[in-house]
Amino acid sequence: MPAATELIASLRRDIAGLEHRLSGHPYVAAAEAGRLTRDDLRVFAGQQHRIIGSDLRSVALLVHRYGGTPSGEFFAVSLATETAAAEKLAAFARALGLAWPYDLAAVEPLPGALAYTHFVAWLALYGTDAEFAAAFLVNLPAWGRNCGRLARALRARYGLADDAVGFFDLFAADAPDFEAAAAPVIQGGLDRGVAPAAIRDAARLLQGYELMYWDALQAAAGG
DSSP states (O other): OOOHHHHHHHHHHHTHHHHHHHHTOHHHHHHHTTOSOHHHHHHHHHHHHHHHHHHHHHHHHHHHHHTTSTTHHHHHHHHHHHHHHHHHHHHHHHHTTOOTTHHHHHSOOOHHHHHHHHHHHHHHHHSOHHHHHHHHHHHHHHHHHHHHHHHHHHHHTTOOOGGGGHHHHHHHSOOHHHHHHHHHHHHHHHHHTOOHHHHHHHHHHHHHHHHHHHHHHHHHTTO
16 A cells, blocks of 8 residues: 555656646736736636635535544644635635625636536545545645736736735645645545545546636636
8 A cells, every 4th residue: 555655746747747737827828918807807706706615615524524533633724724715815806896795606607617616525525535635735736836826917917916816825825734734634544445546536636627627717718
């Protein structure tokens, strides 16, 4: 049975191609060039409103499932992060002229953008703590890099203030302790008999859904 650290390294090799596509995604490049409209940014905010709302419930379910186990602290911290993200997203929405939460809820949902959060909900209900932790561990760097690029673009190209881009700064910030927290959760799952293949599938699928998210935004922006 592979140790968690070996499995994590293997997972990152497996998704290297997806990472490359995410790091060069045309939607982020369009923001950096100032080609996205304010309406395009409102579509982004509307999708995130639905995603964060769903992810809050998903992580809360995992706190319920695993709160009394060694994995409990990992999910409690994750829940706090999702709560902070919801608050910061409200500031981004207001900067775009959207009333919270009514205007955001009225933004048309994009199936491709929401496939990600639907899979997260599936993992929370049917998956294991190890699958969830591994999926988010390998997903976070790509999401964080794109958020960092968007934060810079929103300041430079769209004139948004620091408080309006706090949502992006939150995820772009270095999280050196995240792997240290996730690895024991993954190892605990392996020790209990969670199949490495199941963990691998969860990570690969979540990263694939991440790409679908950006692709859907690009298509909605006319790209």
